[in-house]
Amino acid sequence: MIATVTHAIIDILAALCLLVGLAFTLIGAIGIVRMPDAYHRLHAASKPSTLGLLCLLLGALLHLGQFDGGTPVVIKSVIALIFAFVALPTGSHILAKAAYANRDPQYPGTLDEKAGGPAGRV
Amino acid sequence: MSALPRLVTVLVASIGVLLAVQLAPAAGALPGDAVATLAADAPVLGDDGYPLTEDEALDEAMSHSPLRGVINAICAVGFVLVVIGLVLCIIRVLLGPGLADRVVASDLITMHITALVILVTIRIGRTEYFDLVLIVTLISFAATIAFAQLIAARAADAAAARQRQVEHDIAHAADPDRQPDPEREPEPDPTG
Numbered sequence: 001m002i003a004t005v006t007h008a009i010i011d012i013l014a015a016l017c018l019l020v021g022l023a024f025t026l027i028g029a030i031g032i033v034r035m036p037d038a039y040h041r042l043h044a045a046s047k048p049s050t051l052g053l054l055c056l057l058l059g060a061l062l063h064l065g066q067f068d069g070g071t072p073v074v075i076k077s078v079i080a081l082i083f084a085f086v087a088l089p090t091g092s093h094i095l096a097k098a099a100y101a102n103r104d105p106q107y108p109g110t111l112d113e114k115a116g117g118p119a120g121r122v
Numbered sequence: 123m124s125a126l127p128r129l130v131t132v133l134v135a136s137i138g139v140l141l142a143v144q145l146a147p148a149a150g151a152l153p154g155d156a157v158a159t160l161a162a163d164a165p166v167l168g169d170d171g172y173p174l175t176e177d178e179a180l181d182e183a184m185s186h187s188p189l190r191g192v193i194n195a196i197c198a199v200g201f202v203l204v205v206i207g208l209v210l211c212i213i214r215v216l217l218g219p220g221l222a223d224r225v226v227a228s229d230l231i232t233m234h235i236t237a238l239v240i241l242v243t244i245r246i247g248r249t250e251y252f253d254l255v256l257i258v259t260l261i262s263f264a265a266t267i268a269f270a271q272l273i274a275a276r277a278a279d280a281a282a283a284r285q286r287q288v289e290h291d292i293a294h295a296a297d298p299d300r301q302p303d304p305e306r307e308p309e310p311d312p313t314g
Contacts, residue, residue: 004188011189015196018244022200025237029207032214032230038222041214045226049233056240057255063193063244067184069152072249080255083139087259091229091266098270099222102277 007066014063021055024048036107038099046092053084132267136260153183154247180247197245204241208234221276225269232262 031044061077064070157179174182184190211234214227239254 004186007186008188011187011193015189015192018193018196018200021237022196022203025234026203026207028230029210029234032227033210038220038226041223041226045230049230053233053236056237060240060244060252063187064152064247066187067152067247069155069249073152073243073252076252076256079139080259083256083263084259087263091263091270094270095222095225095229095266095273098273098277099220102220102222102273102280104220104222 010062010066014059017055017059017062021052021057021059024052024055028052037110038104039096039110040107042092042096042099046088050084050088053088054081057081057084128267128271129264132264136264139256139260152247152249154180155249157183157247184247193244197241200241201238204234204237221269221273225266225273229262229266232258232265 025048028045028048031048032041035041035044057077057080061074064073157176181190187193208231211227211231215224215231218224218227236255236258239251239258243249243252
């Protein structure tokens with residue numbers, strides 16, 4: 001009985017994680033189409049994808065980890081999580097720096113870093 | 123900074139992570155692996171006397187997970203959502219005005235492929251595709267770094283060209299007897 005309740009709680013958590021991860025994945029994809037310039041697209045793509053990958057991997061870890069042969073999935077999930085949390089923000093940062101050095105066009109309402117006001121009005 | 127040391131670092135890190143995965147204990151198999159083996163060797167008869175299909179056998183093997191049906195439904199919805207997201211990313215790859223936009227979109231495509239692999243692993247209950255999560259993440263990181271280096275190199279070239287243009291203008295503005303440069307646009311007449 002207690003084992004069934006434990007499995008049920010784990011499954012509820014896994015289902016919630018999967019739903020949140022899928023939602024963030026879709027939000028990232030919508031943002032990359034809707035946002036006006038490359039920097040906004042980086043913002044829309046990298047943050048939801050990091051959190052979405054976290055939630056999806058947690059869901060897989062929780063759901064498959066309760067079966068007998070789930071140990072490899074748990075280990076690989078943790079390794080992938082650590083690597084993704086180091087690699088994805090690093091890649092986004094380097095890409096944003098390169099785009100800024102390349103003078104990619106900015107959205108007119110972007111705050112200018114020197115004047116502290118909207119770049120379109122100063 | 124040259125691209126080579128960074129790429130070498132990325133490659134070494136990738137090989138290290140893959141080695142760690144291979145050395146990790148491959149303890150047993152998920153129920154789906156056993157179901158696939160069983161279905162190939164000796165089909166199990168169900169209550170109705172017919173052999174179980176692979177899906178039924180999988181449900182049977184995973185029956186101690188009480189919300190298995192809910193998670194199957196989430197996976198079924200998730201496939202549709204991820205494919206919609208993939209189409210949106212491909213639209214951005216095709217449209218994106220700059221190289222950076224395309225690189226961001228292709229980065230997000232690899233993330234969607236990762237999500238798809240995770241959903242497939244949960245749905246079929248086998249471990250064999252799960253290595254793809256790590257491999258795709260590693261390759262997408264290396265590709266992002268490489269494309270960022272390419273964009274930065276182009277930006278450096280453009281900056282050097284602008285600098286040369288400025289120096290050229292200054293040198294010729296100081297010369298009172300300069301001839302108009304035939305290759306440049308004529309300056310607009312301020313009176314007209």
